[in-house]
Amino acid sequence: MQQQQALVSVSHSVASRLAILAVAFINGFVIMSIELLGGRVLAPYFGSSVHVWGSIIAVFMLSLSLGYLWGGKLSLRNPGHRTFISFFIFAALLCLPIIYLADPVMRTIFLSIEDPRYGSLWSAVLLYFAPICVMGMVSPYSVRLLVLTQEHSGGVAGMLYFVSTLGSALGTLATSFYFVMWFEINQVMWGCIVALLLCAALIAFSSRHAIKEQTS
Protein backbone atom coordinates (compact mmCIF):
# COMPACT_ATOMS: atom_id res chain seq x y z
CA MET A 1 0.00 0.00 0.00
CA GLN A 2 2.81 2.34 1.04
CA GLN A 3 4.58 1.48 -2.18
CA GLN A 4 1.57 2.22 -4.33
CA GLN A 5 1.02 5.62 -2.74
CA ALA A 6 4.59 6.54 -3.40
CA LEU A 7 4.00 5.82 -7.08
CA VAL A 8 0.88 7.94 -7.23
CA SER A 9 2.05 10.96 -5.29
CA VAL A 10 5.06 13.03 -6.06
CA SER A 11 5.00 15.71 -3.38
CA HIS A 12 4.87 14.52 0.21
CA SER A 13 6.51 17.13 2.30
CA VAL A 14 4.59 20.08 3.67
CA ALA A 15 7.18 22.49 2.25
CA SER A 16 6.91 21.21 -1.30
CA ARG A 17 3.12 21.08 -1.13
CA LEU A 18 2.99 24.68 0.04
CA ALA A 19 5.44 25.61 -2.68
CA ILE A 20 3.13 24.18 -5.33
CA LEU A 21 0.18 26.15 -3.99
CA ALA A 22 2.32 29.29 -3.94
CA VAL A 23 3.40 28.94 -7.56
CA ALA A 24 -0.18 28.20 -8.62
CA PHE A 25 -1.14 31.51 -7.01
CA ILE A 26 1.69 33.43 -8.70
CA ASN A 27 0.92 31.76 -12.03
CA GLY A 28 -2.72 32.89 -11.83
CA PHE A 29 -1.62 36.38 -10.85
CA VAL A 30 0.83 36.67 -13.76
CA ILE A 31 -1.66 35.38 -16.37
CA MET A 32 -4.22 38.07 -15.61
CA SER A 33 -1.61 40.76 -15.25
CA ILE A 34 -0.34 39.96 -18.75
CA GLU A 35 -3.90 39.80 -20.10
CA LEU A 36 -4.72 43.23 -18.75
CA LEU A 37 -1.55 44.70 -20.20
CA GLY A 38 -2.38 43.01 -23.52
CA GLY A 39 -5.09 45.56 -24.22
CA ARG A 40 -2.57 48.35 -23.82
CA VAL A 41 0.02 46.57 -25.95
CA LEU A 42 -2.42 46.21 -28.87
CA ALA A 43 -4.14 49.62 -28.58
CA PRO A 44 -1.55 51.69 -30.50
CA TYR A 45 -2.12 49.55 -33.59
CA PHE A 46 -5.66 48.26 -33.30
CA GLY A 47 -7.38 50.72 -30.98
CA SER A 48 -9.21 49.89 -27.81
CA SER A 49 -12.54 49.09 -29.34
CA VAL A 50 -14.57 46.16 -28.09
CA HIS A 51 -13.09 43.85 -30.77
CA VAL A 52 -9.60 44.22 -29.39
CA TRP A 53 -10.64 43.09 -25.93
CA GLY A 54 -12.66 40.33 -27.57
CA SER A 55 -9.54 39.11 -29.37
CA ILE A 56 -7.39 39.17 -26.26
CA ILE A 57 -9.85 37.40 -24.02
CA ALA A 58 -10.59 34.78 -26.68
CA VAL A 59 -6.90 34.07 -27.28
CA PHE A 60 -6.17 33.80 -23.55
CA MET A 61 -9.07 31.41 -23.05
CA LEU A 62 -8.01 29.31 -26.03
CA SER A 63 -4.39 29.22 -24.87
CA LEU A 64 -5.39 28.21 -21.36
CA SER A 65 -7.78 25.51 -22.57
CA LEU A 66 -5.13 23.84 -24.72
CA GLY A 67 -2.59 24.33 -21.94
CA TYR A 68 -4.88 22.48 -19.53
CA LEU A 69 -5.31 19.66 -22.05
CA TRP A 70 -1.61 19.24 -22.83
CA GLY A 71 -0.50 19.81 -19.23
CA GLY A 72 -2.88 17.04 -18.16
CA LYS A 73 -1.50 14.73 -20.88
CA LEU A 74 2.07 15.44 -19.83
CA SER A 75 1.24 14.59 -16.22
CA LEU A 76 0.42 11.03 -17.27
CA ARG A 77 4.04 10.19 -18.10
CA ASN A 78 6.77 10.34 -15.45
CA PRO A 79 5.34 13.26 -13.54
CA GLY A 80 8.03 15.06 -11.61
CA HIS A 81 9.37 18.34 -10.42
CA ARG A 82 11.80 18.70 -13.27
CA THR A 83 9.05 19.02 -15.89
CA PHE A 84 7.11 21.31 -13.57
CA ILE A 85 10.11 23.60 -13.16
CA SER A 86 10.64 23.70 -16.91
CA PHE A 87 7.09 25.06 -17.42
CA PHE A 88 7.99 28.22 -15.55
CA ILE A 89 11.30 28.66 -17.30
CA PHE A 90 9.68 28.21 -20.72
CA ALA A 91 6.82 30.55 -19.82
CA ALA A 92 9.31 33.21 -18.71
CA LEU A 93 11.33 32.88 -21.93
CA LEU A 94 8.19 32.97 -24.08
CA CYS A 95 7.23 36.27 -22.47
CA LEU A 96 10.35 37.95 -23.88
CA PRO A 97 8.85 38.37 -27.40
CA ILE A 98 6.02 40.40 -25.84
CA ILE A 99 8.66 42.90 -24.78
CA TYR A 100 11.01 42.76 -27.72
CA LEU A 101 8.96 41.71 -30.76
CA ALA A 102 5.52 43.24 -30.13
CA ASP A 103 6.20 46.31 -32.26
CA PRO A 104 7.60 44.60 -35.38
CA VAL A 105 4.97 41.83 -35.16
CA MET A 106 2.07 44.28 -34.86
CA ARG A 107 3.50 46.57 -37.55
CA THR A 108 3.70 43.67 -40.00
CA ILE A 109 0.16 42.58 -39.21
CA PHE A 110 -1.14 46.16 -39.34
CA LEU A 111 0.30 46.52 -42.83
CA SER A 112 -1.09 43.26 -44.15
CA ILE A 113 -4.51 43.04 -42.45
CA GLU A 114 -6.84 45.99 -42.92
CA ASP A 115 -9.57 44.90 -40.49
CA PRO A 116 -8.55 45.75 -36.90
CA ARG A 117 -10.63 42.83 -35.60
CA TYR A 118 -8.50 40.24 -37.35
CA GLY A 119 -5.36 42.31 -36.94
CA SER A 120 -5.78 42.27 -33.19
CA LEU A 121 -6.75 38.59 -33.20
CA TRP A 122 -3.64 37.49 -35.08
CA SER A 123 -1.40 39.75 -33.03
CA ALA A 124 -2.83 38.29 -29.84
CA VAL A 125 -2.29 34.74 -31.16
CA LEU A 126 1.33 35.40 -32.14
CA LEU A 127 2.30 37.24 -28.98
CA TYR A 128 0.32 35.45 -26.28
CA PHE A 129 -0.60 31.93 -27.35
CA ALA A 130 2.69 30.21 -26.49
CA PRO A 131 3.42 31.74 -23.06
CA ILE A 132 -0.17 31.54 -21.81
CA CYS A 133 -0.54 27.98 -23.07
CA VAL A 134 2.51 26.95 -21.02
CA MET A 135 1.14 28.78 -18.00
CA GLY A 136 -2.11 26.84 -18.48
CA MET A 137 -0.17 23.57 -18.27
CA VAL A 138 0.78 24.41 -14.70
CA SER A 139 -2.73 23.84 -13.34
CA PRO A 140 -3.41 20.16 -14.17
CA TYR A 141 0.22 19.31 -13.51
CA SER A 142 0.04 20.75 -10.01
CA VAL A 143 -3.05 18.64 -9.33
CA ARG A 144 -1.04 15.59 -10.30
CA LEU A 145 1.84 16.56 -8.02
CA LEU A 146 -0.41 17.21 -5.05
CA VAL A 147 -2.92 14.37 -5.16
CA LEU A 148 -2.01 11.67 -2.64
CA THR A 149 -5.13 9.57 -2.61
CA GLN A 150 -8.12 9.22 -4.85
CA GLU A 151 -10.61 10.31 -2.20
CA HIS A 152 -8.76 13.57 -1.62
CA SER A 153 -8.35 14.45 -5.30
CA GLY A 154 -11.43 16.68 -5.46
CA GLY A 155 -10.33 18.60 -2.41
CA VAL A 156 -6.84 19.08 -3.83
CA ALA A 157 -8.19 20.25 -7.18
CA GLY A 158 -10.58 22.63 -5.40
CA MET A 159 -7.75 24.09 -3.35
CA LEU A 160 -5.66 24.63 -6.48
CA TYR A 161 -8.48 26.32 -8.35
CA PHE A 162 -9.01 28.46 -5.29
CA VAL A 163 -5.45 29.75 -5.01
CA SER A 164 -4.83 30.17 -8.72
CA THR A 165 -8.10 32.00 -9.36
CA LEU A 166 -7.54 34.12 -6.28
CA GLY A 167 -4.15 34.97 -7.76
CA SER A 168 -5.87 35.88 -11.03
CA ALA A 169 -8.29 38.19 -9.24
CA LEU A 170 -5.51 39.95 -7.38
CA GLY A 171 -3.36 40.14 -10.52
CA THR A 172 -6.22 41.85 -12.34
CA LEU A 173 -6.80 44.35 -9.56
CA ALA A 174 -3.17 45.09 -8.81
CA THR A 175 -2.37 45.66 -12.48
CA SER A 176 -5.37 47.81 -13.35
CA PHE A 177 -5.45 49.82 -10.13
CA TYR A 178 -1.77 50.30 -9.39
CA PHE A 179 0.85 48.80 -11.71
CA VAL A 180 -0.19 50.82 -14.77
CA MET A 181 0.00 53.93 -12.60
CA TRP A 182 3.44 53.17 -11.20
CA PHE A 183 5.24 51.42 -14.05
CA GLU A 184 5.58 51.20 -17.80
CA ILE A 185 4.04 48.18 -19.50
CA ASN A 186 7.41 46.54 -20.13
CA GLN A 187 8.50 47.05 -16.54
CA VAL A 188 5.45 45.10 -15.37
CA MET A 189 6.22 42.44 -17.98
CA TRP A 190 9.73 42.11 -16.55
CA GLY A 191 8.14 41.76 -13.14
CA CYS A 192 6.05 38.88 -14.47
CA ILE A 193 9.12 37.19 -15.96
CA VAL A 194 11.00 37.48 -12.68
CA ALA A 195 7.98 36.10 -10.80
CA LEU A 196 7.85 33.07 -13.12
CA LEU A 197 11.58 32.42 -12.63
CA LEU A 198 11.08 32.70 -8.87
CA CYS A 199 8.39 30.01 -9.19
CA ALA A 200 10.91 27.74 -10.88
CA ALA A 201 13.46 28.44 -8.14
CA LEU A 202 10.92 27.86 -5.39
CA ILE A 203 9.93 24.45 -6.76
CA ALA A 204 13.56 23.48 -7.34
CA PHE A 205 14.48 24.47 -3.80
CA SER A 206 11.51 22.81 -2.11
CA SER A 207 11.80 19.53 -4.04
CA ARG A 208 15.53 19.25 -3.31
CA HIS A 209 14.74 19.87 0.31
CA ALA A 210 12.05 17.17 0.21
CA ILE A 211 14.35 14.61 -1.41
CA LYS A 212 16.96 15.20 1.25
CA GLU A 213 14.31 14.69 3.90
CA GLN A 214 13.23 11.43 2.32
CA THR A 215 16.71 10.01 1.94
CA SER A 216 17.85 10.92 5.43
Next chain:
Amino acid sequence: MNFRIWSPLLCVLVLISAAPASAQRQVIHEERSQYRNVLVTEFNGQRCMLFNIHRGDMNQTCIDLRNPKRLVFNYTKMSFAGLLLNPEPERILVAGLGGGTIPMVMRELYPEAEIDVLEVDQAVVNVAREFFGYQEDEKHEVHVVDARVYIKRAGLRGDKYDYIVLDAFSGEYIPEHLLTREFLEEVKALLTDDGVVVANTFASSDLYDYESVTYQAVFGEFYNFKRAGSGNRIILATNGELPELGDLRRRSRELYDALAPYDMNVLEYPPLLTTEADWDESTRILTDQYSPANLLN
Protein backbone atom coordinates in the same frame (compact mmCIF):
# COMPACT_ATOMS: atom_id res chain seq x y z
CA MET B 1 -31.84 51.41 14.78
CA ASN B 2 -28.43 51.13 13.23
CA PHE B 3 -28.07 53.98 10.75
CA ARG B 4 -25.30 52.27 8.80
CA ILE B 5 -27.57 49.41 7.91
CA TRP B 6 -30.49 51.63 7.12
CA SER B 7 -28.71 54.36 5.19
CA PRO B 8 -28.67 52.52 1.84
CA LEU B 9 -32.40 52.03 2.17
CA LEU B 10 -32.83 55.71 2.95
CA CYS B 11 -30.82 56.59 -0.12
CA VAL B 12 -33.12 54.47 -2.25
CA LEU B 13 -36.18 56.16 -0.73
CA VAL B 14 -34.71 59.60 -1.37
CA LEU B 15 -33.96 58.65 -4.96
CA ILE B 16 -37.47 57.34 -5.52
CA SER B 17 -39.01 60.53 -4.13
CA ALA B 18 -36.67 62.64 -6.30
CA ALA B 19 -37.53 60.71 -9.44
CA PRO B 20 -40.56 62.78 -10.56
CA ALA B 21 -38.38 65.91 -10.78
CA SER B 22 -36.05 64.36 -13.34
CA ALA B 23 -38.88 62.64 -15.19
CA GLN B 24 -39.39 65.84 -17.19
CA ARG B 25 -36.28 64.83 -19.05
CA GLN B 26 -37.93 62.66 -21.62
CA VAL B 27 -36.07 59.81 -23.29
CA ILE B 28 -37.21 59.82 -26.90
CA HIS B 29 -34.87 57.16 -28.24
CA GLU B 30 -32.45 54.50 -27.11
CA GLU B 31 -29.95 53.11 -29.60
CA ARG B 32 -28.27 49.80 -28.86
CA SER B 33 -24.49 49.99 -29.00
CA GLN B 34 -21.48 47.69 -28.78
CA TYR B 35 -20.17 50.11 -26.16
CA ARG B 36 -22.71 52.05 -24.15
CA ASN B 37 -26.27 52.45 -25.30
CA VAL B 38 -26.90 55.90 -26.68
CA LEU B 39 -29.90 57.81 -25.34
CA VAL B 40 -31.62 60.78 -26.87
CA THR B 41 -33.46 63.00 -24.43
CA GLU B 42 -35.52 66.15 -24.72
CA PHE B 43 -35.70 68.66 -21.93
CA ASN B 44 -36.33 72.36 -21.75
CA GLY B 45 -36.28 72.85 -25.49
CA GLN B 46 -32.97 71.00 -25.86
CA ARG B 47 -32.32 67.65 -27.44
CA CYS B 48 -29.30 65.83 -26.05
CA MET B 49 -27.28 62.70 -26.70
CA LEU B 50 -26.29 60.82 -23.55
CA PHE B 51 -24.25 57.72 -22.85
CA ASN B 52 -25.28 57.17 -19.28
CA ILE B 53 -28.43 58.53 -17.76
CA HIS B 54 -27.91 57.04 -14.31
CA ARG B 55 -24.77 58.91 -13.50
CA GLY B 56 -26.24 62.35 -13.79
CA ASP B 57 -25.42 64.90 -16.41
CA MET B 58 -23.26 63.18 -18.98
CA ASN B 59 -24.54 64.94 -22.08
CA GLN B 60 -22.37 64.23 -25.07
CA THR B 61 -23.93 66.85 -27.23
CA CYS B 62 -27.06 68.99 -27.28
CA ILE B 63 -28.95 71.05 -29.80
CA ASP B 64 -31.33 73.91 -29.17
CA LEU B 65 -34.60 72.82 -30.82
CA ARG B 66 -35.86 76.39 -31.16
CA ASN B 67 -32.63 77.65 -32.71
CA PRO B 68 -30.67 74.70 -34.07
CA LYS B 69 -27.81 76.92 -35.20
CA ARG B 70 -27.01 78.10 -31.70
CA LEU B 71 -24.22 75.99 -30.20
CA VAL B 72 -25.11 74.84 -26.71
CA PHE B 73 -21.77 73.80 -25.24
CA ASN B 74 -18.99 76.18 -24.37
CA TYR B 75 -16.26 73.77 -25.40
CA THR B 76 -17.78 73.32 -28.86
CA LYS B 77 -17.72 77.08 -29.33
CA MET B 78 -14.20 77.25 -27.94
CA SER B 79 -12.99 74.63 -30.40
CA PHE B 80 -13.60 77.05 -33.27
CA ALA B 81 -10.73 79.15 -31.93
CA GLY B 82 -8.67 76.89 -34.19
CA LEU B 83 -9.89 79.05 -37.07
CA LEU B 84 -7.86 81.93 -35.63
CA LEU B 85 -4.74 79.89 -36.32
CA ASN B 86 -5.85 78.61 -39.71
CA PRO B 87 -8.77 80.63 -41.11
CA GLU B 88 -8.92 78.79 -44.46
CA PRO B 89 -9.02 75.03 -43.77
CA GLU B 90 -9.25 72.84 -46.85
CA ARG B 91 -8.85 69.34 -45.44
CA ILE B 92 -10.44 68.77 -42.06
CA LEU B 93 -10.20 65.72 -39.79
CA VAL B 94 -12.51 65.42 -36.77
CA ALA B 95 -11.91 62.56 -34.31
CA GLY B 96 -15.13 61.99 -32.35
CA LEU B 97 -18.53 62.63 -33.92
CA GLY B 98 -20.95 63.28 -31.07
CA GLY B 99 -24.01 64.88 -32.63
CA GLY B 100 -21.95 66.02 -35.58
CA THR B 101 -22.05 69.70 -34.58
CA ILE B 102 -18.43 70.51 -35.35
CA PRO B 103 -18.30 68.94 -38.84
CA MET B 104 -21.72 70.39 -39.79
CA VAL B 105 -20.71 73.92 -38.79
CA MET B 106 -17.42 73.48 -40.65
CA ARG B 107 -19.34 72.39 -43.74
CA GLU B 108 -21.55 75.49 -43.55
CA LEU B 109 -18.55 77.76 -43.10
CA TYR B 110 -16.39 76.06 -45.73
CA PRO B 111 -18.57 74.48 -48.43
CA GLU B 112 -15.52 73.39 -50.43
CA ALA B 113 -13.54 71.74 -47.63
CA GLU B 114 -12.97 68.00 -47.51
CA ILE B 115 -14.08 66.59 -44.18
CA ASP B 116 -13.26 63.20 -42.65
CA VAL B 117 -14.90 62.28 -39.35
CA LEU B 118 -13.80 59.35 -37.16
CA GLU B 119 -16.23 57.70 -34.79
CA VAL B 120 -15.68 54.33 -33.13
CA ASP B 121 -19.35 53.66 -32.40
CA GLN B 122 -21.84 53.00 -35.22
CA ALA B 123 -24.70 53.72 -32.80
CA VAL B 124 -23.49 57.30 -32.36
CA VAL B 125 -23.43 57.74 -36.14
CA ASN B 126 -26.99 56.41 -36.43
CA VAL B 127 -28.29 58.70 -33.69
CA ALA B 128 -26.47 61.75 -35.07
CA ARG B 129 -28.05 61.19 -38.48
CA GLU B 130 -31.53 60.52 -37.20
CA PHE B 131 -31.87 62.99 -34.35
CA PHE B 132 -29.25 65.69 -34.80
CA GLY B 133 -29.50 66.42 -38.49
CA TYR B 134 -26.02 65.10 -39.22
CA GLN B 135 -25.50 64.72 -42.94
CA GLU B 136 -22.57 63.63 -45.00
CA ASP B 137 -21.98 64.71 -48.57
CA GLU B 138 -19.63 64.04 -51.47
CA LYS B 139 -16.67 65.60 -49.70
CA HIS B 140 -17.69 64.74 -46.18
CA GLU B 141 -17.47 61.20 -44.89
CA VAL B 142 -17.75 59.57 -41.47
CA HIS B 143 -15.56 56.50 -40.87
CA VAL B 144 -16.58 54.01 -38.18
CA VAL B 145 -13.13 53.24 -36.84
CA ASP B 146 -10.88 53.77 -33.86
CA ALA B 147 -9.17 57.14 -34.36
CA ARG B 148 -5.73 55.72 -33.63
CA VAL B 149 -6.09 53.06 -36.32
CA TYR B 150 -7.34 55.54 -38.94
CA ILE B 151 -4.67 58.12 -38.18
CA LYS B 152 -1.86 55.56 -38.29
CA ARG B 153 -3.07 54.34 -41.69
CA ALA B 154 -3.59 57.88 -42.99
CA GLY B 155 0.02 58.59 -42.06
CA LEU B 156 1.22 55.56 -44.02
CA ARG B 157 -0.79 56.73 -47.04
CA GLY B 158 0.83 60.16 -46.70
CA ASP B 159 -2.52 61.94 -46.19
CA LYS B 160 -2.37 65.53 -44.99
CA TYR B 161 -4.87 67.69 -43.14
CA ASP B 162 -4.69 71.36 -42.30
CA TYR B 163 -7.28 71.30 -39.51
CA ILE B 164 -7.48 68.41 -37.03
CA VAL B 165 -9.97 68.31 -34.16
CA LEU B 166 -9.41 65.77 -31.38
CA ASP B 167 -12.64 65.38 -29.47
CA ALA B 168 -12.87 61.64 -28.86
CA PHE B 169 -13.36 61.83 -25.13
CA SER B 170 -16.64 60.92 -23.54
CA GLY B 171 -16.74 62.09 -19.96
CA GLU B 172 -16.69 58.70 -18.36
CA TYR B 173 -14.02 56.61 -20.02
CA ILE B 174 -10.96 58.11 -21.63
CA PRO B 175 -9.36 56.28 -24.55
CA GLU B 176 -5.86 56.18 -23.13
CA HIS B 177 -4.18 55.37 -26.44
CA LEU B 178 -5.35 58.77 -27.77
CA LEU B 179 -3.42 60.76 -25.19
CA THR B 180 0.09 59.47 -25.68
CA ARG B 181 3.17 61.07 -27.16
CA GLU B 182 3.27 58.43 -29.90
CA PHE B 183 -0.33 59.19 -30.91
CA LEU B 184 0.30 62.93 -31.00
CA GLU B 185 3.38 62.32 -33.15
CA GLU B 186 1.18 60.39 -35.59
CA VAL B 187 -1.28 63.29 -35.58
CA LYS B 188 1.49 65.80 -36.14
CA ALA B 189 2.73 63.79 -39.13
CA LEU B 190 -0.66 64.36 -40.80
CA LEU B 191 -0.50 68.13 -40.37
CA THR B 192 0.35 70.41 -43.28
CA ASP B 193 2.88 73.17 -42.64
CA ASP B 194 0.12 75.69 -41.89
CA GLY B 195 -2.12 73.13 -40.16
CA VAL B 196 -3.58 73.34 -36.68
CA VAL B 197 -4.56 70.73 -34.09
CA VAL B 198 -7.51 71.58 -31.86
CA ALA B 199 -7.76 69.27 -28.87
CA ASN B 200 -10.58 69.24 -26.36
CA THR B 201 -9.02 68.18 -23.06
CA PHE B 202 -9.67 68.20 -19.33
CA ALA B 203 -9.24 71.43 -17.42
CA SER B 204 -9.65 70.32 -13.87
CA SER B 205 -8.33 66.85 -13.07
CA ASP B 206 -4.78 65.61 -12.53
CA LEU B 207 -4.78 64.86 -16.23
CA TYR B 208 -4.36 68.58 -16.98
CA ASP B 209 -0.67 68.49 -16.09
CA TYR B 210 -0.04 65.17 -17.87
CA GLU B 211 -1.74 66.26 -21.09
CA SER B 212 0.00 69.63 -21.03
CA VAL B 213 3.51 68.21 -20.81
CA THR B 214 2.73 65.58 -23.45
CA TYR B 215 1.43 68.14 -25.98
CA GLN B 216 4.40 70.33 -25.15
CA ALA B 217 6.82 67.48 -25.80
CA VAL B 218 5.36 66.89 -29.27
CA PHE B 219 4.31 70.34 -30.48
CA GLY B 220 6.47 72.66 -28.40
CA GLU B 221 4.73 75.85 -27.34
CA PHE B 222 0.95 75.85 -27.86
CA TYR B 223 -1.99 78.13 -27.16
CA ASN B 224 -3.97 77.19 -24.07
CA PHE B 225 -7.62 78.24 -24.04
CA LYS B 226 -9.72 78.08 -20.88
CA ARG B 227 -12.89 79.88 -19.90
CA ALA B 228 -14.39 80.29 -16.47
CA GLY B 229 -17.26 77.92 -15.90
CA SER B 230 -16.10 75.34 -18.44
CA GLY B 231 -14.52 72.09 -17.34
CA ASN B 232 -12.78 71.91 -20.68
CA ARG B 233 -9.52 73.28 -21.92
CA ILE B 234 -8.79 73.63 -25.62
CA ILE B 235 -5.24 73.11 -26.83
CA LEU B 236 -4.34 74.83 -30.10
CA ALA B 237 -1.11 73.50 -31.55
CA THR B 238 0.61 73.94 -34.88
CA ASN B 239 3.34 72.30 -36.89
CA GLY B 240 5.40 75.48 -37.05
CA GLU B 241 5.45 78.84 -35.34
CA LEU B 242 2.36 80.03 -33.51
CA PRO B 243 0.77 83.15 -35.02
CA GLU B 244 1.19 86.43 -33.09
CA LEU B 245 -1.57 87.84 -30.95
CA GLY B 246 -2.01 90.66 -33.47
CA ASP B 247 -2.80 88.12 -36.21
CA LEU B 248 -5.31 86.39 -33.96
CA ARG B 249 -7.05 89.72 -33.27
CA ARG B 250 -7.25 90.58 -36.95
CA ARG B 251 -8.61 87.14 -37.85
CA SER B 252 -11.16 87.26 -35.03
CA ARG B 253 -12.55 90.50 -36.54
CA GLU B 254 -12.67 88.86 -39.97
CA LEU B 255 -14.43 85.76 -38.62
CA TYR B 256 -16.84 87.54 -36.29
CA ASP B 257 -19.75 87.85 -38.71
CA ALA B 258 -19.51 84.27 -39.92
CA LEU B 259 -19.47 82.81 -36.41
CA ALA B 260 -21.98 85.10 -34.68
CA PRO B 261 -25.05 83.13 -35.85
CA TYR B 262 -23.74 80.13 -33.89
CA ASP B 263 -23.73 82.20 -30.71
CA MET B 264 -19.96 82.57 -30.76
CA ASN B 265 -18.31 85.85 -29.96
CA VAL B 266 -14.93 85.12 -31.42
CA LEU B 267 -13.69 88.62 -30.51
CA GLU B 268 -13.48 87.44 -26.91
CA TYR B 269 -11.10 84.63 -27.78
CA PRO B 270 -7.67 86.17 -28.55
CA PRO B 271 -7.04 87.70 -25.11
CA LEU B 272 -7.87 84.35 -23.51
CA LEU B 273 -5.29 82.40 -25.52
CA THR B 274 -2.05 82.04 -23.66
CA THR B 275 1.23 80.21 -24.09
CA GLU B 276 2.00 80.51 -20.40
CA ALA B 277 2.62 77.15 -18.73
CA ASP B 278 0.35 77.02 -15.67
CA TRP B 279 1.03 73.34 -15.07
CA ASP B 280 3.69 71.33 -13.30
CA GLU B 281 6.36 70.92 -15.97
CA SER B 282 8.06 68.08 -14.12
CA THR B 283 5.01 65.84 -14.72
CA ARG B 284 5.63 62.53 -16.46
CA ILE B 285 4.87 62.45 -20.20
CA LEU B 286 2.14 60.02 -21.28
CA THR B 287 3.42 57.33 -23.65
CA ASP B 288 2.13 54.09 -25.12
CA GLN B 289 4.07 52.40 -22.32
CA TYR B 290 2.68 54.68 -19.62
CA SER B 291 -0.83 56.06 -19.94
CA PRO B 292 -2.95 55.59 -16.81
CA ALA B 293 -5.35 58.36 -17.88
CA ASN B 294 -8.44 56.79 -16.36
CA LEU B 295 -6.71 56.53 -13.01
CA LEU B 296 -5.67 60.18 -13.13
CA ASN B 297 -9.01 61.69 -14.03
